[in-house]
Amino acid sequence: MNTHTTESTNATDTTGRRPALVRAAKDAPVSRTARRGLARRRLGPGLPIPYGRAIGPVLLLAIWSAGSATGLIDPRNLSAPWTVVTTAGDLIADGRLQSNVWTSAVRALSGLAYGVAAGLVLALIAGLSRLGEGLIDGPVQIKRSIPSLALIPLLILWFGIGESMKVITIALGALVPIYIHTHNALRTIDSRYVELAETLGLSRPRFLLHIVLPGALPGFLLGMRFAVTASWLALAVVEQVNATSGIGYMMGLARTYGQTDIIIVGLVVYGLLGLLSDGLVRLVERKALSWRRTLAD
Amino acid sequence: MAAHTGGLTATVPETGTAAVRISGLVRAFGERRVLDGLDLSLRAGEFVAMLGRSGSGKSTLLRALAGLDHDAGGEGELSAPDHVSVVFQDARLLPWKRVLANVTLGLSGADAQERARTALAEVGLAGREDAWPVELSGGEQQRVSLARSLVREPQLLLADEPFGALDALTRARMHTLLARLYERHRPAVLLVTHDVDEAIALADRVVVLDGGHIAADLPVDLAAPRRPGTPEYAVLRERLLVRLGVEVPSG
Ligand SMILES: Nc1ncnc2c1ncn2[C@@H]1O[C@H](COP(=O)(O)OP(=O)(O)O)[C@@H](O)[C@H]1O
Numbered sequence: 401m402n403t404h405t406t407e408s409t410n411a412t413d414t415t416g417r418r419p420a421l422v423r424a425a426k427d428a429p430v431s432r433t434a435r436r437g438l439a440r441r442r443l444g445p446g447l448p449i450p451y452g453r454a455i456g457p458v459l460l461l462a463i464w465s466a467g468s469a470t471g472l473i474d475p476r477n478l479s480a481p482w483t484v485v486t487t488a489g490d491l492i493a494d495g496r497l498q499s500n501v502w503t504s505a506v507r508a509l510s511g512l513a514y515g516v517a518a519g520l521v522l523a524l525i526a527g528l529s530r531l532g533e534g535l536i537d538g539p540v541q542i543k544r545s546i547p548s549l550a551l552i553p554l555l556i557l558w559f560g561i562g563e564s565m566k567v568i569t570i571a572l573g574a575l576v577p578i579y580i581h582t583h584n585a586l587r588t589i590d591s592r593y594v595e596l597a598e599t600l601g602l603s604r605p606r607f608l609l610h611i612v613l614p615g616a617l618p619g620f621l622l623g624m625r626f627a628v629t630a631s632w633l634a635l636a637v638v639e640q641v642n643a644t645s646g647i648g649y650m651m652g653l654a655r656t657y658g659q660t661d662i663i664i665v666g667l668v669v670y671g672l673l674g675l676l677s678d679g680l681v682r683l684v685e686r687k688a689l690s691w692r693r694t695l696a697d
Numbered sequence: 698m699a700a701h702t703g704g705l706t707a708t709v710p711e712t713g714t715a716a717v718r719i720s721g722l723v724r725a726f727g728e729r730r731v732l733d734g735l736d737l738s739l740r741a742g743e744f745v746a747m748l749g750r751s752g753s754g755k756s757t758l759l760r761a762l763a764g765l766d767h768d769a770g771g772e773g774e775l776s777a778p779d780h781v782s783v784v785f786q787d788a789r790l791l792p793w794k795r796v797l798a799n800v801t802l803g804l805s806g807a808d809a810q811e812r813a814r815t816a817l818a819e820v821g822l823a824g825r826e827d828a829w830p831v832e833l834s835g836g837e838q839q840r841v842s843l844a845r846s847l848v849r850e851p852q853l854l855l856a857d858e859p860f861g862a863l864d865a866l867t868r869a870r871m872h873t874l875l876a877r878l879y880e881r882h883r884p885a886v887l888l889v890t891h892d893v894d895e896a897i898a899l900a901d902r903v904v905v906l907d908g909g910h911i912a913a914d915l916p917v918d919l920a921a922p923r924r925p926g927t928p929e930y931a932v933l934r935e936r937l938l939v940r941l942g943v944e945v946p947s948g
């Protein structure tokens with residue numbers, strides 16, 4: 401061993417006491433920006449357009465409005481945008497919209513909650529033990545290849561046409577993506593981290609708590625986004641089946657009377673609920689996975 | 698001392714100062730014998746650098762010492778201390794834990810936090826405890842990994858090309874840091890490197906792994922500071938390079 405130690409205090413580069421270097425680093429980019437403007441990515445898609453994402457929807461709305469105003473679109477096929485807005489106002493005023501949205505939201509959320517809980521438990525059992533994987537993975541993969549909605553006839557026979565059938569159908573739809581993504585994340589924990597845990601002498605509970613579960617969280621949250629979408633989809637279908645309340649029921653009734661405006665209000669509500677819940681999951685994702693924010697941004 | 702299992706016979710070391718004792722170690726993947734009757738000992742507190750061509754089995758040996766080679770078949774006798782720390786080539790920090798939590802990982806005791814803070818200060822990262830690993834440079838990440846290794850007060854530090862991914866300037870800084878940490882903590886060190894100058898700068902002894910066993914074992918008795926350019930340095934360097942199969946231009 402030799403003695404480099406005399407120079408050792410120079411080794412730390414975090415003290416930041418290198419004024420000459422710091423100044424040089426600050427000055428250079430400033431003078432360059434002044435001359436050439438910010439460097440543009442030559443192979444990128446181009447400069448960002450303010451509110452760029454709104455262009456498509458606004459254009460569609462414009463065409464719809466123009467079509468309705470000029471009479472090119474028959475209101476029996478598609479009501480005018482302003483009719484839809486007025487109808488929505490009326491539905492809110494007499495309370496029908498709120499009560500139906502509430503029923504549907506409760507249905508979807510309880511189905512989602514049961515599905516997520518079941519999917520998570522199954523994924524943990526299958527992901528953390530070989531026996532559990534042998535027991536659970538096969539049946540879930542089989543279930544995965546059968547669309548949940550194809551199970552509706554059987555579920556009606558078993559549970560009737562009431563609320564429980566609807567909630568169970570939604571739960572089955574939400575379970576699959578949660579299971580698939582969480583299980584996959586648990587199974588593909590980087591073996592380098594397993595090695596690390598071994599060299600640090602971590603106990604099995606600590607290994608699970610500090611490495612496996614946090615490592616699987618991104619997978620679970622990805623599954624969550626699919627599960628949310630799946631539960632709205634299942635909701636829309638089960639509400640066509642003999643519902644007496646909910647958005648789907650409201651739309652079904654409107655179909656009977658040819659009220660396209662109410663149908664469109666229902667579609668818009670489905671869309672908004674979907675967007676809102678996806679936004680919520682993304683928000684949770686951003687909070688929970690803040691450790692990788694610098695990569696994502 | 699603990700001997701690793703897995704086809705190995707446990708040896709009870711004699712009372713002495715040997716930190717590592719390996720004899721007749723064989724490690725094979727299928728038919729290929731990567732280590733073939735390897736003998737090597739490290740005294741307590743000795744700094745040994747290991748050179749060897751890529752694929753010569755350096756990592757295989759280190760993994761055997763760290764007890765990580767579940768997938769390799771083998772025989773031989775091997776004993777290593779209870780407290781072994783490993784520094785990998787990638788810093789291997791958990792990205793979902795802040796710097797301090799990465800260092801305390803697996804530590805127990807009420808003073809774990811305090812010890813981790815001290816270790817971070819030792820590697821020059823005081824004040825970065827709450828940073829996420831992705832916010833650190835490669836050199837800083839490797840320093841966190843050094844702190845994580847040293848906070849456990851290992852009797853043996855195994856390092857597998859720990860500075861191989863760093864730029865030359867950062868690497869030189871890391872050499873100084875490692876030398877200082879070694880002086881302070883005095884673990885036995887087995888440093889795998891592909892850099893002959895790194896080996897000479899840091900180690901008491903340089904061994905060359907070739908053909909599955911130690912093909913050369915040379916003490917570094919150069920006066921400090923070891924500067925390239927002195928005739929002794931050049932001679933040692935050339936001998937090592939020849940052992941590694943590098944053609945050294947004469948003159
Ligand atoms: N897990 C493994 N399975 C099969 N072969 C392996 C495995 N690990 C290492 N080897 C082989 O053993 C040889 C030595 O590898 P390694 O010890 O990593 O070399 P070094 O670290 O000296 O570059 C290589 O030829 C490599 O392909």
Ligand SMILES: [Mg+2]
Binds near residue numbers: 755756757
């Ligand atoms: Mg290697």
